Structures are given as structure tokens and as C-alpha cells.
Amino acid sequence: MRTSAGWIASAAAAVLVAAGAITYAVAADDGGTGGSVPAADSADAGFARDMAVHHQQAVEMAYIVRDRTTDEEVRRLAYDIAQTQANQRGMLLGWLDLWGLPKVSSDAPMTWMGMGDMAGGKDGALMPGMATDTELKKLGTLNGKQAEVFFLQLMTAHHKGGIHMAEGCVARCTVGVEKRLAQGMVDAQESEIALMADMLKARGAKA
Numbered sequence: 001m002r003t004s005a006g007w008i009a010s011a012a013a014a015v016l017v018a019a020g021a022i023t024y025a026v027a028a029d030d031g032g033t034g035g036s037v038p039a040a041d042s043a044d045a046g047f048a049r050d051m052a053v054h055h056q057q058a059v060e061m062a063y064i065v066r067d068r069t070t071d072e073e074v075r076r077l078a079y080d081i082a083q084t085q086a087n088q089r090g091m092l093l094g095w096l097d098l099w100g101l102p103k104v105s106s107d108a109p110m111t112w113m114g115m116g117d118m119a120g121g122k123d124g125a126l127m128p129g130m131a132t133d134t135e136l137k138k139l140g141t142l143n144g145k146q147a148e149v150f151f152l153q154l155m156t157a158h159h160k161g162g163i164h165m166a167e168g169c170v171a172r173c174t175v176g177v178e179k180r181l182a183q184g185m186v187d188a189q190e191s192e193i194a195l196m197a198d199m200l201k202a203r204g205a206k207a
Helices: 004-028 043-066 072-099 133-139 144-172 176-202
Strands: none
Touching: 043 072, 043 133, 043 144, 043 176, 072 144, 072 176, 133 144, 144 176
């Protein structure tokens, strides 16, 4: 098994590598904005802020299940999700830094998608697909197959919400490199949803 320190160090290294590439990527591709940076209330900024929060919860769930099961298939998936989403979160926050924009906003989550008035925030579930605080606590009490099934169900819903947001960026964002990252999220998470459906079926459960 990987140690906690090993997971954290690997995730941190991935973020640093991503951060090192951010300046070049954004400088080389103004996404058709004419070299100007996105506004604080733009889809580009809104997506970066909201998806950073969304990703952080996915990383948290991956770490929780890592300690609740010895199943290598689930642990490997959790590790891949933690690595990928910590990396992408570093890129999103790095872009906000480069654009000189705040990482938090007084606007409600999803305002950039025209969904700021949705009934969000209930029990910590700020955006589509996010697990509630109660669900996260429950995940932390389960072990073995029960933990695996609940994690896979929560992450499937989480990915579906993330895909919805990423598709919103593909349609609304103006910075080319960010639009491509969003499309990459859609493709990768759709693939993982299919994988998790098979993993749930193998455990006699449904998404």
C-alpha cells in the first residue's frame, strides 16, 4: 500500500509540475482574447474558482476511501483521481493568480453558468454532484466493500456534476487553453464513470 505521506508528496509534486507549465501555456495562447485577461465575473474565472472547489472534494473523497479499503482496484482509481484533480486544481488556481483575479467571489457558485439561484449549499454540497458533509462522514465510517460501493456511487455523481460544469466552460469560456482543459475533463470523467459502473456491477451495486 502507498503511505499517506507518499500520496500527499506525489500529489504535491504534480501540482508543482502543473504550476511550472501554466505561465507558458497561458502566455502562448490568449484564447482569442487579444491578450487581455478575463474579467472577474467571466465564465473563465467562474469556472476556475468553482471547479477548484469541486476538485478539492474529489481529492478528499479519494483520500478517505484509500484508508477504508485494501482493494487495489479501488485504491488505484482513487489515487489516479487524487493525482489528476490535484494537478488540475493547481492549474485553475494558477490561472487566477496570473490573471490577478480573486480565488473567491461574493457571487453564488455557478453564477457564471446562469445557475447562481439554484438551491445549493445544502449540508456542504455547494455545486452539482458534490457530496454532502453527512455523506463524507458516512464514507469515513465504512470499511471494505461497503466503503468501495459508497465511494464509487459518490464519485459517479461527483463526476456527472463536474462534466456538466466543464461542458459549461467549453461553451462559455474564451481562453483556449482553459477550454481544452475543460474538454479533457469531460472526456476523462466520462471514461471513469463507465469504469465505475463496471466496478459497481462487479460488487452487486448500482450507481
